[in-house]
Amino acid sequence: MIEVKNLYKIFNQNRKNEFTALENVSLFIPKEQIVLLKGVSGSGKSTLLSIISSLQKPTSGDVIVDGEHIAKLPDLHASKFRNEKIGYVFQDFNLINSLDVFHNVLTPLIVQNLSKKDIETKVIHALSLANIKHKKDEFVSNLSGGEKQRVAIARALVCDANILLFDEPTANLDKQNSLKFLSLLEDFKKLKKTVVIATHDSIFEQSNVIFKTINMQDGKIV
Numbered sequence: 267m268i269e270v271k272n273l274y275k276i277f278n279q280n281r282k283n284e285f286t287a288l289e290n291v292s293l294f295i296p297k298e299q300i301v302l303l304k305g306v307s308g309s310g311k312s313t314l315l316s317i318i319s320s321l322q323k324p325t326s327g328d329v330i331v332d333g334e335h336i337a338k339l340p341d342l343h344a345s346k347f348r349n350e351k352i353g354y355v356f357q358d359f360n361l362i363n364s365l366d367v368f369h370n371v372l373t374p375l376i377v378q379n380l381s382k383k384d385i386e387t388k389v390i391h392a393l394s395l396a397n398i399k400h401k402k403d404e405f406v407s408n409l410s411g412g413e414k415q416r417v418a419i420a421r422a423l424v425c426d427a428n429i430l431l432f433d434e435p436t437a438n439l440d441k442q443n444s445l446k447f448l449s450l451l452e453d454f455k456k457l458k459k460t461v462v463i464a465t466h467d468s469i470f471e472q473s474n475v476i477f478k479t480i481n482m483q484d485g486k487i488v
């Protein structure tokens with residue numbers, strides 16, 4: 267469950283270049299539902315996702331994720347919260363090109379005190395869920411866009427987070443890979459994940475697992 271109450275994000279506050287990216291945003295995303303956050307470029311979708319994931323702090327307002335108030339969490343607690351609760355798939359994937367697929371997916375587990383065997387089991391499981399196990403020894407730099415996305419999804423799944431956040435997941439994909447992403451959404455539904463997808467792609471209208479669409483414009487819910 268994700269609840270956002272009266273959220274503001276003002277960049278460069280009290281300076282000449284002050285900019286309000288989020289203005290009085292309130293929303294509710296029920297547990298185990300898949301929700302679209304729609305809006306044109308610059309409407310505030312990425313900013314909102316990064317605040318929900320505690321990567322950024324809001325200027326004011328409250329964010330409650332699975333009962334935890336995260337808006338003012340100190341940095342150390344915020345990264346623990348993120349590691350346990352959130353799988354974040356960035357628009358440009360943020361993978362490490364100099365590592366192979368297996369080691370990219372392993373990175374969120376480094377902070378957890380797990381045996382080598384447990385790490386391997388979790389990574390292989392995540393790679394299977396994201397349908398990219400067959401590339402586990404390949405360097406990321408040799409992968410296609412759709413394959414890179416699957417690696418990023420496996421990395422988001424590896425800690426078994428309940429909440430998955432996707433920033434423009436189809437922006438770098440061709441039609442065929444975008445459709446494959448739509449079928450992955452059905453898997454996330456079966457896995458009972460809560461999913462938020464920031465997008466301006468109309469392809470999601472074809473999916474029948476979307477619970478609701480939240481529209482954003484100029485930092486506001488419309």
Ligand SMILES: Nc1ncnc2c1ncn2[C@@H]1O[C@H](COP(=O)(O)OP(=O)(O)OP(=O)(O)O)[C@@H](O)[C@H]1O
Nearest residue numbers: 277278285287305306307308309310311312313314
């Ligand atoms: N660190 C920052 N400093 C100043 N302005 C920022 C900062 N980050 C974002 N913004 C501004 O906030 C607004 C919302 O940006 P955001 O990235 O959230 O939009 P978006 O809807 O995700 O767009 P896109 O689909 O292009 O990613 C934009 O006008 C952007 O320029």
